[in-house]
Amino acid sequence: MQEKKQTSAVTKWMTLIIVAIAGGLMTKLPYLRETYMVPLQEATGATKTQLGLIMSAYGIVNFICYFPGGILADKFSCKKLIIFSCFGTAAAGLWYWTMPGFVGLVIIHGIFAITTVFTFWAAMVKSINNLGGPDEQGRLFGFLEGGRGLIGTLVAFGSVAVFGKAIDQVGGMKNAIMYYSILLIIAGILAMIFLQDNKPVQTDGKKKNSLNFKDFMEVAKMPTVWLCGALGICNYSALIFHGYLTAYLSEAYGLSDTMVANLNIVRTYFMMMVGSFVAGFVSxxxxxxxxxxQYVFVGMAVFATVYLLIPTGGAAALPLIVANFLCFGLCLYSIKALYFSTIDEVFVPKRLAGTASGVISLVTYAPEMFLYTVSGNMVDKYTGTSTPLRGYQNCFTAMAVMSLIGFVCGAVLRYLNKKQRAKMEAEGINELA
Structure with missing residues (x-):
């Protein structure tokens, strides 16, 4: 018995590590624009508008793929889906390396959407969900998100190193693309060797691996799943608004580009790692x-409001706003790590965990399609006016409002959970298969 437990623990940790590695690498190629905007323009010959259109195409196909990807993860082996995603993304990356024209880049990013979302995202979530019961989901997903952040940080620094080995920006860009493609191939090989192959659920002696809407309808009738998505959309919207904080620090307090860049790294990577690990264990x-x-949303609302209260322009206020920046970031990424840890808690059967993650993702990441434009317009509206910081302050207000809405959604979700738990106990149901 002891040996079995040890084997189970080894398998659990190996799965967590491999999936975190794959998850940390998976979106690096489609989001190269975030790190290498100018070099990518020179290498591909694309304008900023064209690069924006490419990312919009990627985001739209992503949105379409979240739900069917959830069904796919419930019907087929998560191991096979993850392996396919690693090799498929790497293959598209090798095409990317040839620097095709604009149409080719759009097609490549359409392929990225398929391999990073349709075949990977829900498979990643379900493979972690299957590792433990409801009492472990926080730690499991906290480790996953923190591990993804750690891997993402390390490989990003590696990409900068290989980029710098080239004699020009075009060569550097090709080095970075090849670097990520090779790492994805290695991740796929590790998944082949170390991940366990989960078998499709069987019903009436037959493998239940046909794609249909029956499972979606079963999940869609659960208001708690949609409310889990509402928690995600409130947090993710606040995250998008918070992206303007570093620009605000530059304009309102005169911080140097170097300091702003360092704070942005802290916001994007360090707070993601710390917040994820803390959230996993504490939750x-x-x-x-x-x-x-629910209660971390209260912290987000408080710290978002503090941004509005701290005086602008004075060096004396800098330590206070940086401290607030760290506190808000910790709350923000703590919730982000737990989007999918709620699946078991709202009594979704294990066999439908992938479909539920697809619905939650569909709702959570919907703001990607419009909120970047909306928030940008909010800031640009006051540029050059007598109140140039008003747009940023409106973003902070929106962060507070979304946090309060998230708190209310959490309260409703806990109420519905309590009713469902009482109903299950009355019917003598202890667990959903």
């Missing part, structure tokens, strides 16, 4: 991921 200790998320 399981609390006993409810939803309760933890």
């Amino acid at each position: 399981d200790k609390v006993g409810s991921r939803i309760k933890f998320i």
